[in-house]
Amino acid sequence: MPISIDAFDDQPTDVLDLQAGTQPARILEFLAENPDHAFTQTEIHEATGIARGSVGAVLSRLEDRGLVRHRGRYWAVAEDDRLASYAAQTQASSESVTDDYYGDD
Template sequence: MPISIDRFEDGPEDALDITQGTQPHRILQFLAEHSDEAFTQTEIHERTGIKRGSVGAVLSRLETRDLVRHRGRYWAIAEDDRLASYATQHAASSASTTDDYYGEE
């Protein structure tokens, strides 16, 4: 989907442009929800349902953008201000969808 040239020219360069539902979004969402842990590619595959062969490629692209970090076989969410707001926004969104609007029975 094209965007206006004004948005292209004036948009913030540091914006986190990850489309919801994509593999990068799903991996970032998973890692943001578990920001106090690090995972192997196999564990990320098993927990997200993304094909094992795709996980490595997605993680490499995310690492290039400084959105994830790794040490040895383990991967974790990066320490980045954009990701802090992303995680906060996701947590708020998740909480609003699980609120009990009708009260307990």
């Protein structure tokens, strides 16, 4: 569904806009949950279930946006303020899914 150009122009540029469940979101979520580690593409594939052939392309697009970084074979989440809020948001979202709203009854 298209949006008006005014709505487009009014959107903040510093907000990280990733569709939940997409390959970029899944990879970024995995890396953001493990900020103290760097992973190979194979390890990212195994952790996320994303096809091996897609992982490299997704990582390259994320790197172009400054969201991940790499050295040699290893990839890690970038140091970006947007990622801290993204990680907090995904953590809060996953906690709400596992909350026990009905108690032990």
